[in-house]
Amino acid sequence: MKQEPSYIEALLPILTLVGLLTMNVFFFEDTLAGSNQVALLLAATIAGIIVRRNGQAWARTMENVVSTIGSAMPAMLILLLIGSLAGTWLLSGIVPALIYYGLDIINPRVFLITAVVVSAIVSLATGSSWSTIATIGVALLGIGKAIGINEAIVAGAIISGAYFGDKISPLSDTTNLAPAMAGTDLFTHIRYMLYTTTPSFIITLLIFLVIGLSYNFSEAVVDVANVKSAIDGAFNTSPWLFLVPLILFVIIIKKVPPIPSLMIGTLLGGVCAVLFQPHMVSEIAGNVPNYAEASYIGFMQAMFGDIIIVTPDADVNELLHTSGMAGMLDTIWLILSAMVFGGIMESGGLLTRLTQPIINWADSTGSLVASTVVTCIFFNTTASDQYISIVVPGRMFRKSYQDKRLKPEVLSRTLEDSGTMTSVLIPWNTCGATQSRVLGVGTFDYLPYAFFNLISPLMSILFAYLNLKIRRYELDEIPVEERIN
Structure with a gap:
């Protein structure tokens, strides 16, 4: 019989991923060339073991992984x-x-x-x-x-x-x-x-x-x-x-x-x-x-x-x-690996368990967008990679946005306003480390003047709290293919 994962079980694959990605920054010059992809697959292995231990059939897990990969094909x-x-x-x-x-x-x-x-x-x-x-x-x-x-x-x-x-x-x-x-x-x-x-x-x-x-x-x-x-x-x-x-x-x-x-x-x-x-x-x-x-x-x-x-x-x-x-093959490889990780985490209920405390707190559009922004910055800081700061929060919050009848572009905009924009502001993030080295200017030195990168996540939160240009589905408007069970 399938049992619900504990919070520690849901958190373990994320901690594994963060640890591996952090080590990749220290040991590999180009983390996109393969090390981050392997880290995602290893973290997916941990998630798969937990999901199987909790009673979910392997065929059901693979079915969800294939479906998740299919959604990223376009x-x-x-x-x-x-x-x-x-x-x-x-x-x-x-x-x-x-x-x-x-x-x-x-x-x-x-x-x-x-x-x-x-x-x-x-x-x-x-x-x-x-x-x-x-x-x-x-x-x-x-x-x-x-x-x-x-x-x-x-x-x-x-x-x-x-x-x-x-x-x-x-x-x-x-x-x-x-x-x-x-x-x-x-x-x-x-x-x-x-x-x-x-x-x-x-x-x-x-x-x-x-x-x-x-x-x-x-x-x-x-x-x-x-x-x-x-x-x-x-x-x-x-x-x-x-x-x-x-x-x-x-x-x-x-x-x-x-x-x-x-x-x-x-x-x-x-x-x-x-x-x-x-x-x-x-x-x-x-x-x-x-x-x-x-x-x-x-x-x-x-x-x-x-x-x-x-x-x-x-x-x-x-x-x-x-x-x-x-x-583009390295990026495609990253997407495939991320979809495997996200598919297993989602099929076993690990993402739902992990995000439940945040979702319970995010009772409004403004707080949900703010939670997404903070989560993206968290992954930029801990995982040290802008792609991860988009991929993982994107999978974590997608259903929450749908439950609140928010159209997917609200989530995609928030991911870009926060995940992409703040990556260059973290000294140990691949973006921050690269740009600091190329320009010969310390990350914390240029950070106060990277105004566009600082303003973008705040603007996303402001629009959400003021309910400006927030697109919503009507009650019967959500397409069948966009519903996540």
């Missing part, structure tokens, strides 16, 4: 397409053009706001806050220091912009992961996030404007000039390339589903590569004499594999590199 397909889109947009010169023309808006008199905006543009185009900070961010930091601004303030501006772009970019892995955990689609998630993200970003810009006006600026654009020169020497940059992201933006606004939208964006990127960058396509294809053959090879390589553009500037080279679909 997100994994989208991630593969995002990898291919990033590849063709790089090869075509679309991403380099966005960076090239984005750098033109730099004006020393409003440097801090410019740092936020440029970082946001690059991160939005690439879907990666990490590569943005490691390349353009480093150049911006050097400029800021040269004109006399405290490097911690400049770092806060760069991080604020980079994480804003990462947060709303359809190319970002966390932006895809959050709706997958909550049970909504990518573009619904992005559109709904704008309600809290927009005021947070505006407040951030205003704060940096006030800070920036107290400084005297001087011209110091050598690093930016080098970046632009490197891009201009490698690509045929043209404003016509902006048509592709514009078309994709229109497609998104028209609510075309994510998978066909991203495929259209990928194909348009491939067409632009053939038309605008024939020298680059030929080089990627190994300089085969037949351009039709080179076009096919270059397009396929951009979709599935590594594209590395070499320029005289080593920092720019770091930005001009994608891995296509193959580059």
Whole structure:
């Protein structure tokens, strides 16, 4: 006979996971490359033993695991397409053009706001806050220091912009992961996030404007000039390339589903590569004499594999590199492992038992959102990984949001506002440790100035308590496929 788990039994797999993930931070440089996935599977093993010991049949557990993995399949397909889109947009010169023309808006008199905006543009185009900070961010930091601004303030501006772009970019892995955990689609998630993200970003810009006006600026654009020169020497940059992201933006606004939208964006990127960058396509294809053959090879390589553009500037080279679909496999592996862990925890009633005290306290929408935010920050602090801070709370709170008739985008927005945004504020989190090392600025030094990251979780809580833009199901509106038994 199946028996209910005790609170200690429900907590044991979580403690095991936290312990393993913490050790991974110390022993592995890239925890996403496999160690965190194994940690999830080992924690799932502990959960499976507890569930089996409590009398649940193994077949029932596996059935729930398979069902849980199935729910994440659309997100994994989208991630593969995002990898291919990033590849063709790089090869075509679309991403380099966005960076090239984005750098033109730099004006020393409003440097801090410019740092936020440029970082946001690059991160939005690439879907990666990490590569943005490691390349353009480093150049911006050097400029800021040269004109006399405290490097911690400049770092806060760069991080604020980079994480804003990462947060709303359809190319970002966390932006895809959050709706997958909550049970909504990518573009619904992005559109709904704008309600809290927009005021947070505006407040951030205003704060940096006030800070920036107290400084005297001087011209110091050598690093930016080098970046632009490197891009201009490698690509045929043209404003016509902006048509592709514009078309994709229109497609998104028209609510075309994510998978066909991203495929259209990928194909348009491939067409632009053939038309605008024939020298680059030929080089990627190994300089085969037949351009039709080179076009096919270059397009396929951009979709599935590594594209590395070499320029005289080593920092720019770091930005001009994608891995296509193959580059998304570690994230997909993480999702699969997390779904195994979450499926076992859920099927055995461990998540329900673990979250019951929190749920009992969270008797309103505001307190439920606040509990989610605190839980995400807890996992960012203890598990030291932003993916875990989205995956585990997403599985823990999904049913609670449904029970209160809250639509899944409310949960996905809360996960992103808190899990993604606070990861870079924890020194021992993979994000905090990486950005601190790349910028050469201590995490606790830039933390007070990472205004967007600090404001975002508070804005999510404020909207919930004020009942602003909170989407609810009608009593008979919850789709059958969204009901969790």
